[in-house]
Amino acid sequence: MAVSAPLRSLEEEVTCSICLDYLRDPVTIDCGHVFCRSCTNDIRPISGNRPVCPLCKKPFKKENIRPVWQLASLVENIERLKVDNGRQPGEPAREPQDVKLCERHQEKLHYYCEDDGKLLCVMCRESREHRPHTAVLVEKAALPHRERILNHLNTLRRDRDKIQGFQAKGEADILAALTKLQEQKQYIVAEFKQGRQFLKKRERHLLDQLATLEQLLTEGREKFKTRGVSELDRLTLVISELEGKARQPAAELMQDACSTQDTKDLANKYPRKKFWIGKAIPHMVKRKAGEFSDKLLSLQRGLRQFQGQLLRDLEYKTVSVTLDPQSASGYLQLSEDWKCVTYTGQYQSDSLLPQQFGFEPGVLGSKGFTWGKVYWEVELEREGWSEDEEEGEEEEEEEEEEDEDVDYGDGYEDWETDEEDESLGEEEEEEEEEEEEVQESCMVGVAKDSVKRKGDVSLRPEDGVWALRLSPSGIWANTSPEAQLFPVLRPRRVGIALDYEGGTVTFTNAESQELIYTFTTTFSRRLVPFLWLKWPGTRLLLRP
Secondary structure (H helix, E strand, O other): OOOHHHHHHHHHEEOOOOOOOEOEEEEEOOOOEEHHHHHHHOOOEEEOOOOEOOOOOEEEEEHHHEOOOOHHHHHHHHHHHHHHOOOOOOOOOOOOOOOOOOOOOOOOOOOOEEEEEEEEEEEHOOOOOOOOOOOHHHHHHHHHHHHHHHHHHHHHHHHHHHHHHHHHHHHHHHHHHHHHHHHHHHHHHHHOOOOOHHHHHHHHHHHHHHHEEEEEEHHHEEEEHHHHHHHHHHHHHHHHHHHHOOOOHHHHHHHHHOOOOOOOHHHHHOOOOOHHHHHHHHHHHHHHHHHHEEEEEEEEHHHOOHHHHHHHHHOOOOOOOOOOOHEEEEEEEEEEOOOOEEOOOOOOOOOOOOOOOOOOEEEEOOOOEEEOEEEEEEEEEOOOOOOOHHHHHHHHHHHHHHHOOOOOOOOOOOOOOOOOOOOOOOOHHHHHHHHHHHEEOOOOEEEEEEOOOOOOOOOOHHHHHHEEEEEEEEEEEEEOOOOOOOOOOOOOOEEEEOOOOOOOOEOOOOOOOEEEEEOOOOOOOEEEEEEEEEOOEEEEEEEO
């Protein structure tokens, strides 16, 4: 239906001469003309540093601008009449669904009271309750809130993009790692075709490690993917909700903000949960994969070497250990780097510490172990040992074996390094010489950190010590009774391999990789390296 002439005349009366639209927040200036408040702000001074009226060109002072509340109400009524005039006959009058009215005056809510945090109509704005308060247009009040929403929305979108980038990179890293593991698997299978009888156990060990890595990567891949998808779903839901709020009309937006009594702290209502950008491949898996690669290199170099070398390199981690000076007996002297110990023969400690060995010349390592497979070495340095001397001893032993039976068995070297007297004299002197040889010895191995250190110390496995005893006349395991051992070669460097979970301590000749002896038990306490030395002219050194 066409707009009636009277209504059209009223529209002209409430039209701003500057923006040619309905008067919004109408104000009057010194000359009496009425404009929108926002339009008066756009009037620039022309002369005398004072703005002039666009209609009569008279200057006015902006501090004299006064609101015309009645005219604002008239504008609202004209807009309502215009809507009613366009209704179909018989259609009931109704407010637009997106227009919120004042519950008290049934007027449109144009203003927002900053003091009370409420939406106001024109009548509320002029009431005694809100007249002294600061009231601004709803659109102006909603602008910072809308900006906070948009800024937070942009931040969440950036987080979503980052997560998608991490997901893509992580998936690529996982696929590359799986591909590399597959290549290594093919290499292992190909190499283990040779020497199958001995290497079958080692092959199974490596393939189990490989399968574990593959399982860890596969499980980690699913967890990584699931967590990323869950985070993306959460962000998508929040973003969708905020996008809906960003599209809301100002009054509805501020109405919601008022109902929650929170118009500023948007992040509290829609918290930005920091997404855990975990690595696609955990550091532990990368480390194990790196160690596995190192083992393959060692396998390539020493595939046809001794069994002991493969056992050590493929299953045990070589660790650097040092000695604990506070546990060292007064008979022992430690080097400055705490990796070498020497027997002095004289007790040199003034005060006995609680953790110190008493009259047993023992010392413990400073590093302990409660899990895993670790390996280190102890080097035995003896004054007077040389290659020529060793060769001479071997020749002497060969001659002796031709004439008499040797107690050590076939192929065993003479451990005696001191020069023997051609004539030992009487039988009593022989017994004294044997006693000295028994006393001159050393022990290398592991012990519980709670091992007894004072008084009557037996240093046996039942007391928490698993070690080998080396002397000029032979080598023994410290069992009860001691078990004499007969390795082919004299071990000048003893390898100690500790498998805590497996309950084994294995001793090898670190130079020839010959297996010497293995203790089997169940460990329940922290274990530390153990050295015992009562052999003048001899030093024990920890390697590496």
